[in-house]
Amino acid sequence: xSLARDPRSVVVSDDGTRAFVxxxxxxxxxxxxxxxxxxxxxxxxxxxxxxxxxxxxxxSEPSLRRGCQGFxxxxxxxxxxxxxxxxxxxxxxxxxxxxxxxxxESEGYGSESPSEVGEVAVLDASAERALTxxxxxxxxxxxxxxxxxxxxAAYDDGSLYVTCLGNDALVKLDARSLDPxxxxxxxxxxxxxxxxxxxxxxxxxxxxxxxxxxxVAFVSTESxxxxxxxxxxxxxxxxxxxxxxxxxxxxxxxxxxxxADGRACASCHPDGREDALTWSTPDGVRQTPMLAGRxxxxxxxxxxxxxxxxxxxxxxxxxxxxxxxxPETELSALVDYVTSMAxxxxxxxxxxxERKELVARGHVLFESTATACSTCHxxxxxxxxxxxxxxxxxxxxxxxxxxxxxxxRFVAGTAPYFxxxxxxxxxxxxxxxxxxxxxxxRLSRQDRAALVAYLETL
Amino acid sequence: xxxxxxxxxxxxxxxxxxSALCSAEEAPAPKPPTFLPVDFESLPIGSxxxxxxxxxxxxxxxxxxxVAGLTVAPAPEARAKTRSMASAIRxxxxxxxxxxxxxxxxxEAPELAALYVPSENVSEFDGDGAQRLSCDDRESVSSLxxxxxxxxxxxxxxxxxxxxxxxxxxxxxxxxxxxxxxxxAVAWEGTEPWLFAMRxxxxxxxxxxxxxxxxxxxxxxxxxxxxxxxxxVTLPLGRWGSGSIVANVRSLAFASPTDGGSGPLELTVELxxxxxxxxxxxxxxxxxxxxxxxxxx
Numbered sequence: 001x002s003l004a005r006d007p008r009s010v011v012v013s014d015d016g017t018r019a020f021v022x023x024x025x026x027x028x029x030x031x032x033x034x035x036x037x038x039x040x041x042x043x044x045x046x047x048x049x050x051x052x053x054x055x056x057x058x059x060s061e062p063s064l065r066r067g068c069q070g071f072x073x074x075x076x077x078x079x080x081x082x083x084x085x086x087x088x089x090x091x092x093x094x095x096x097x098x099x100x101x102x103x104x105e106s107e108g109y110g111s112e113s114p115s116e117v118g119e120v121a122v123l124d125a126s127a128e129r130a131l132t133x134x135x136x137x138x139x140x141x142x143x144x145x146x147x148x149x150x151x152x153a154a155y156d157d158g159s160l161y162v163t164c165l166g167n168d169a170l171v172k173l174d175a176r177s178l179d180p181x182x183x184x185x186x187x188x189x190x191x192x193x194x195x196x197x198x199x200x201x202x203x204x205x206x207x208x209x210x211x212x213x214x215x216v217a218f219v220s221t222e223s224x225x226x227x228x229x230x231x232x233x234x235x236x237x238x239x240x241x242x243x244x245x246x247x248x249x250x251x252x253x254x255x256x257x258x259x260a261d262g263r264a265c266a267s268c269h270p271d272g273r274e275d276a277l278t279w280s281t282p283d284g285v286r287q288t289p290m291l292a293g294r295x296x297x298x299x300x301x302x303x304x305x306x307x308x309x310x311x312x313x314x315x316x317x318x319x320x321x322x323x324x325x326x327p328e329t330e331l332s333a334l335v336d337y338v339t340s341m342a343x344x345x346x347x348x349x350x351x352x353x354e355r356k357e358l359v360a361r362g363h364v365l366f367e368s369t370a371t372a373c374s375t376c377h378x379x380x381x382x383x384x385x386x387x388x389x390x391x392x393x394x395x396x397x398x399x400x401x402x403x404x405x406x407x408x409r410f411v412a413g414t415a416p417y418f419x420x421x422x423x424x425x426x427x428x429x430x431x432x433x434x435x436x437x438x439x440x441x442r443l444s445r446q447d448r449a450a451l452v453a454y455l456e457t458l
Numbered sequence: 459x460x461x462x463x464x465x466x467x468x469x470x471x472x473x474x475x476x477s478a479l480c481s482a483e484e485a486p487a488p489k490p491p492t493f494l495p496v497d498f499e500s501l502p503i504g505s506x507x508x509x510x511x512x513x514x515x516x517x518x519x520x521x522x523x524x525v526a527g528l529t530v531a532p533a534p535e536a537r538a539k540t541r542s543m544a545s546a547i548r549x550x551x552x553x554x555x556x557x558x559x560x561x562x563x564x565x566e567a568p569e570l571a572a573l574y575v576p577s578e579n580v581s582e583f584d585g586d587g588a589q590r591l592s593c594d595d596r597e598s599v600s601s602l603x604x605x606x607x608x609x610x611x612x613x614x615x616x617x618x619x620x621x622x623x624x625x626x627x628x629x630x631x632x633x634x635x636x637x638x639x640x641x642x643a644v645a646w647e648g649t650e651p652w653l654f655a656m657r658x659x660x661x662x663x664x665x666x667x668x669x670x671x672x673x674x675x676x677x678x679x680x681x682x683x684x685x686x687x688x689x690x691v692t693l694p695l696g697r698w699g700s701g702s703i704v705a706n707v708r709s710l711a712f713a714s715p716t717d718g719g720s721g722p723l724e725l726t727v728e729l730x731x732x733x734x735x736x737x738x739x740x741x742x743x744x745x746x747x748x749x750x751x752x753x754x755x
Contacts (some may be wrong), residue, residue: 056675082666088734124698126733131700133677174493178700178728178743183743184495 001043003030005413009073025276027051027067031128033405048128050121051284052135068275069095072153082158090123093150093162096135100280109279114261118146120180125360132179144262152197161206166253166264170208191215192248212226214247239406246337260322272341278421282320290414293343297382298407303419305388305404310335344410376405383408386395391437426452480486491745492565496644498740504639505658510601510621517627519632533562533590538627565604569713576603585686593629601626607688615641615654645742647710663692667712669705676701703727
């Protein structure tokens with residue numbers, strides 16, 4: 001069945017009738033009815049909105065924060081003494097984000113500092129609603145140690161365990177809290193890249209897999225004994241030492257060379273993709289671009305195409321984030337890593353004859369002079385022409401000579417669209433009359449559907 | 459730089475360094491956060507009475523009527539101001555038309571009391587131990603609520619709620635309905651309790667020392683906050699949902715706002731219940747407060 005973008009974790013309700021699915025972006029959990037549906041009939045899918053506010057005084061829609069890093073999901077299981085009274089709670093570690101109000105330029109990324117706050121949203125599985133409605137912003141000036149790249153979670157007897165990529169830590173949280181991220185009980189520092197976690201209830205230990213250092217740690221959850229560590233052969237990772245260093249830097253939290261507020265590259269580019277957010281930035285309002293699979297052959301870089309090389313663009317990005325910058329060797333490693341990032345797997349679309357015909361029709365339209373898509377999105381150059389075009393902007397802060405043509409590789413999975421994220425769907429882009437990009441507004445509904453079908457294959 | 463200038467500079471730098479070192483040494487180490495689960499079902503059951511209905515309002519209060527523990531006296535004179543001729547004439551006319559006295563209603567032991575005008579439509583009350591009210595010719599009876607906290611010898615607490623009628627014409631007060639609810643201590647500083655709680659069918663009530671920067675909210679219904687000599691917060695409670703309170707408590711001792719206990723602390727109270735849970739979980743968290751580094755007024 002089709003789900004919203006970037007599904008990552010799944011838990012099944014105790015009675016086996018529903019599956020809850022975490023999504024990396026957009027602060028939501030999908031609920032899939034397993035009891036209904038079949039191989040031919042679609043299962044019913046509902047959404048649980050996890051967005052919370054930083055203040056109870058403002059109940060307006062714009063005051064709802066956005067979300068990212070929804071990789072993990074875990075539910076209360078097994079009772080136990082401390083968690084005996086908890087039933088049907090699901091925990092969604094994530095990051096609550098305020099990317100700015102979209103009104104224009106800001107001093108940093110977002111319009112408040114910090115713009116990202118670690119959160120564990122608590123859901124009522126029966127009600128299919130979020131119970132966590134308020135996130136608390138850390139006091140200014142306090143050291144940021146919270147989990148801003150949560151990757152795996154497990155529950156045991158009233159405690160929630162979360163691995164924190166970038167901090168290279170396992171944290172134990174009080175699961176009874178309304179936002180367990182604010183109820184940290186204990187923290188263990190582990191090898192780099194903790195992304196896997198299992199709880200051995202009988203043995204009172206957590207087992208953590210650190211992907212970057214290729215190490216398994218056995219952490220005693222009820223004693224102060226240091227974790228036992230088991231190294232796994234490093235050679236099987238299939239990446240060079242330089243790429244491995246770049247991967248570590250990409251996920252490094254709290255590195256003042258990269259950002260002043262401690263965020264990592266992976267904060268806005270989870271898995272090398274994008275956070276589905278449009279940020280207020282020093283240059284104006286900008287949608288986060290996708291990186292994985294989109295670096296090669298897409299120069300120049302940045303929305304303004306102002307950097308001929310990736311290195312140059314990274315330096316400018318660090319500068320905008322208030323970072324001091326990386327030395328050349330580490331910068332080179334980071335470039336190697338972002339260039340080598342695996343592109344997303346192809347969208348699983350049933351290859352029916354009807355679908356193939358639709359895609360083929362869309363391809364023809366894409367290349368036709370009637371739509372003029374391929375005039376700028378050149379398929380032989382990763383669907384970009386490397387030039388800036390004035391596509392009609394809406395803000396005074398936008399440059400008069402327009403924006404660099406972005407690649408369309410994997411475009412179906414990178415909503416919202418345009419440099420300012422003004423369009424939610426590809427169909428919105430094709431029908432909107434307020435831009436000067438191509439001539440798709442004249443297309444019939446059937447032709448638009450064909451063009452979207454083709455774009456979904458890129 | 460001349461030699462004689464270097465030595466004082468070095469001395470100054472050393473003193474600055476020493477001073478910084480001393481400051482670092484003197485700064486108290488922040489307390490580790492505490493997580494205190496409270497057994498919701500162990501809390502005493504009680505509810506706060508709604509504001510008295512209009513139907514219960516007396517037509518008047520006889521002159522000379524009193525409420526034990528509550529004094530009615532002329533308010534201290536406002537500081538004399540230079541007035542314009544126009545305002546002086548206006549004041550003179552008003553004086554001729556309606557003699558008006560500003561009175562101060564003052565409760566005993568104001569540090570453990572709240573005196574405020576109750577209302578169904580208001581969720582936050584700032585009620586010091588005193589209220590300024592006017593006495594004049596108009597026939598007008600209004601209600602006041604006096605909440606009085608008593609720490610009992612058994613380590614628990616009682617909250618007495620006394621409704622009072624005030625007649626502006628007779629400039630007197632009369633007692634209305636009164637009730638007492640019991641509160642259970644749920645957090646302590648050493649052996650001294652500083653947080654009390656009570657549950658109702660549709661609410662959870664917490665009482666703590668004077669709190670700043672208080673934020674309270676719930677998924678269903680509205681909260682009620684009374685800030686006076688102590689702070690009371692009542693969270694609405696549905697069949698399921700959540701509610702929370704975040705506050706900075708400057709001192710963990712009641713009736714001693716500046717020098718008691720070992721505050722300030724940031725207090726978080728969280729109430730969570732899913733549809734499948736029989737009763738909510740209640741978690742009290744404390745941690746060193748950010749206001750610790752700020753001046754206390």
